[in-house]
Amino acid sequence: MKFKLLRIVLTLLLMTAFCLSAIPAYANKITIVTTLTDLADLARAIGGDLVEVHSLATGVEDTHGVPMKPSFVPVMNRADLLILVGLDCEHAFLPALMEASKNPRIQKGNPGYVDCSKGVVPRDVPKSTDHSEGDVHPYGNPHYMLDPVLAKTALSNIFNAMATVAPQYIAEFTSNRDAYLATLNAKIAQWETKAKVLKGVKFVSYHEHWPYFAERFGMNYFGTIELKPGIDPTARHIEELTAAMKAQHVTIVVREPQFPEKTPKRIAEQTGATLVTLPIMPGGVPNTETYIKMMDYIVNTMVAAVQAGK
Amino acid sequence: MATFRIFIMLSALFLTASLSYGADLDERLKALEEVSKQQQKVIEEQQRLIEGLKQDLNKLQAGEPQKSTETQVLELKEKVDQVAEAQTRTIPSVFNPAIGFVGEAVFSYRSKGASLTGSSRPGGFDAFARSVELNAAASVDPFAKAYIVANASADAATGEATFSIEEAALQTESLPGNLTVKAGRFFGEFGRLAYIHDHELPFVNRPLVLAQYIGGESRTDGVQLNWLVPIEHYVSLTVGAGNQFGGDVPPNNVGDFRRAGGLNYWGRLSSYVDITPDISLEPGVSGLWNPKTVDRGGSFTQPDGSTLSERERRLTGVDLTLSYKPLRDNQFTSIIWGTEVLYSHNRYDEVNSDGLAFSRDIGSYGLYSYLAYKFHRQWSAGFLYGFVEDAQDNTARTYEYSPFITWSLSHWNQLRLQYTYTNHNAVSGLRPDNAVYLQWAWIIGAHSHGWQQR
Structure with missing residues (x-):
């Protein structure tokens, strides 16, 4: 009797699963999940009203430390596209979430898996992935979105993915993308003009977020407060960094808002450098809700720091 | 001239x-x-x-x-x-399959000998290479992945390393209907911490209630089906069946012919609620049932001279995890409160001192509750409270109190210091014990951030 009941319950559960999974979870809009807020902004810019975009990060998190919330799973389960930074940026939370989502459309190798790093030539690809070098990214530094020119590569990848899953909207997507590109290109020209004063300026940051930004605007990225990627600084490392900064006239200390202020502030005080807090994705600090606003904020803050130091 | x-x-x-x-x-x-x-x-x-x-x-x-x-x-x-x-293509081949090792050593001092505490480890000073695990995982094909966890640990009596396969399972990755099937040897999904490896626990030792009612890690040889319910909220349902569950050695009902009633059946329903962006609640209920056990654990002699032989195993559990993880600096600060209550309700054949045999149900319960506070990227501290009634004699009770502090030098190198005071009531026949543990765990090679360890 007990086994008969068990069999009936199991059969009912399976039938319900198949019936419910056949119900379309979304209407006409394309459901997009992005890992970070910059990608969400680009997806919204291309998709407009035709897409429903969810970002796993809200903007204040560390790009490598978005909490692995089960509430992400249902929305990932019904997503048509999963847009990610790639280059192992999301390795701490995304693989497990993807598996838990049970959504074959967004698994690697399928059209719904959109790696925005495709076409980006990565910087700082490590020769070894040995942990003595810290939590290194085996494919290279993944923070290319802080270079607005490389953000255009991400934009292109998102556009291609949207055009693949919804070719009926390609005209709208093209028009939206072109409009956004025109705005972005104008802003890039503006940022490059403003950033002329940044050329050759040396700076340090807490985590290695800024090599692409430094290269784009001609800055000299001197080092990090972290001992190695993901490894907190030791007293000796801070001492050596401080001495080197003084000797090399490093004038700016960048603190990403998800890291504690105490150590960057102390280093800035000891070296006479200017401490600035810069977001690493939209929403990281107030008035940076979009990618362009965020880049505006970063360039303006850097320029102001340099001018204040003169 | x-x-x-x-x-x-x-x-x-x-x-x-x-x-x-x-x-x-x-x-x-x-x-x-x-x-x-x-x-x-x-x-x-x-x-x-x-x-x-x-x-x-x-x-x-x-x-x-x-x-x-x-x-x-x-x-x-x-x-x-x-x-x-x-x-980029050359890199994954380095770890294909992804291979990693986990090592764990526990140094301890216990104030009482093993005969007075019921521990499998000796009293006094002890150094214990609790486990060295080899983990390997890779996709089998586009439809499934497989993983293996091979474990070598020092035998308590001989000190020699004993090798065992803790997990070796295949898991589907492309079933329709939000379904996943896992088959082979694996940790069955029961409760919140039973299917987590020892070195991944937030404290040094498995809580008493899990050690006694489940037998440690929830290892099984069987098959498990998981269903993500297709609704807006996260609801996960798991059911499974297997030869044995937890610390059962050998598997249950090994004999000439095993009927369906000789297998273990388990299930778990869990959910998740974001109370605020920073605070979340994860409730779950679990059940384990073996309709017909034969000599699982042998016969138990009671204080009155009667003997018990288990004939049906029934275990239910309720668990709740409340987490505070601020979005901005969750790598530096968090507070987790986890509680799990288990109720064991087994049926036994009892033979009393007069030789009369009859059936008897014994209900007992136990729980653990812990609070872990992360106050630095490298540091966290907490307190574990545990209580359990003996499954065969619910008047015998044991309590544990364990403050602990953890220093994570990195993701892969962790030291934990824990003090545990264990107390027993008079019925148990055991003596109170003070113990200090120093656990050192490390990882080399590939590592993944698993769903269970979130």
């Missing part, structure tokens, strides 16, 4: 001039030859260019399209992409 001298001088002068002129002529001749060679090369180069242009002209006249600058840029970009892709 003078005329002869003049003649000789003039002759010498002429000869010198002639020789000098000859050498100059030779140099000029060589230079002319060089110029001629260079001109010949230029003519040949120009001839090749002319030929090339003629060919292009012919192609144009034949209507063959020429590469525009844009096309050439695209081709160049494609080549760069290929180089970049090749660079």
Whole structure:
């Protein structure tokens, strides 16, 4: 009797699963999940009203430390596209979430898996992935979105993915993308003009977020407060960094808002450098809700720091 | 004589001039030859260019399209992409399958001997290489992945390493209907911490209630089905069946013929609620049932002289995890409160001291509750409280109190210091014990951030 009941319950559960999974979870809009807020902004810019975009990060998190919330799973389960930074940026939370989502459309190798790093030539690809070098990214530094020119590569990848899953909207997507590109290109020209004063300026940051930004605007990225990627600084490392900064006239200390202020502030005080807090994705600090606003904020803050130091 | 001298001088002068002129002529001749060679090369180069242009002209006249600058840029970009892709493609092969080792050593001091505490480890000073695990995982094909966890640990009696396969399972990755099937040897999903490896626990030792009612890690040889309920909220349902569950050695009901009633069946329903962006609640309920157990754990002699033989195993559990993880600095600060209550309700064949046999149900319960506070990226501290009634004699009770502090030098290197005071009531026949543990755990090779350890 007990086994008969068990069999009936199991059969009912399976039938319900198949019936419910056949119900379309979304209407006409394309459901997009992005890992970070910059990608969400680009997806919204291309998709407009035709897409429903969810970002796993809200903007204040560390790009490598978005909490692995089960509430992400249902929305990932019904997503048509999963847009990610790639280059192992999301390795701490995304693989497990993807598996838990049970959504074959967004698994690697399928059209719904959109790696925005495709076409980006990565910087700082490590020769070894040995942990003595810290939590290194085996494919290279993944923070290319802080270079607005490389953000255009991400934009292109998102556009291609949207055009693949919804070719009926390609005209709208093209028009939206072109409009956004025109705005972005104008802003890039503006940022490059403003950033002329940044050329050759040396700076340090807490985590290695800024090599692409430094290269784009001609800055000299001197080092990090972290001992190695993901490894907190030791007293000796801070001492050596401080001495080197003084000797090399490093004038700016960048603190990403998800890291504690105490150590960057102390280093800035000891070296006479200017401490600035810069977001690493939209929403990281107030008035940076979009990618362009965020880049505006970063360039303006850097320029102001340099001018204040003169 | 003078005329002869003049003649000789003039002759010498002429000869010198002639020789000098000859050498100059030779140099000029060589230079002319060089110029001629260079001109010949230029003519040949120009001839090749002319030929090339003629060919292009012919192609144009034949209507063959020429590469525009844009096309050439695209081709160049494609080549760069290929180089970049090749660079990334070589990396996964380093870990295919992804292979990692986990090691764990526990150094301890216990104030009482094993006979007085019921521990499998000796009292006094002890160094215990609790486990060295080899983890390997990879996709089998586009439809499934597989993983293996092989474990070697020091035998409590001999000190020799004993090798075992803790997990070796296949898991589907492309079933429709939000379903996943896992089969083989794995940790069955029961409760919140039973299916987590020892070194991943937030404290040194498994709580008493899990050690006693489940037998440690929830290992099973069987099959498990998981269903993500397709609704807006996260609801996960798991059911499974297997030979044994937890610390059952050997598997249950090994004999000539095992009926379905001889297997273990388990299930778990869990959910998740975001109370605020920073605070979340994860509730879960679990059940385990073996309708017909035969000599699982042997016969148990009671204080009154009667003996018990388990005939049906029933275990239910409720768990709740409340987490505070601020979005901005969750890597530096968090507070987790986890609680799990288990109720064991087994049926036994009892033979009393007069030789009379009858059936008897014994209900007992136990719980653990812990609070872990992370106050630095490297540091966290907490407190574990545990309580359990003996499953065969619910009047025998044991309590544990364990403050602990953890220092994570990195993701892969962790030290934990824990003090545990264990108390028993008089019925248990055991003595209170003070123990200090120092656990050192490390990881090398590939590592993953698993769903269970979130």
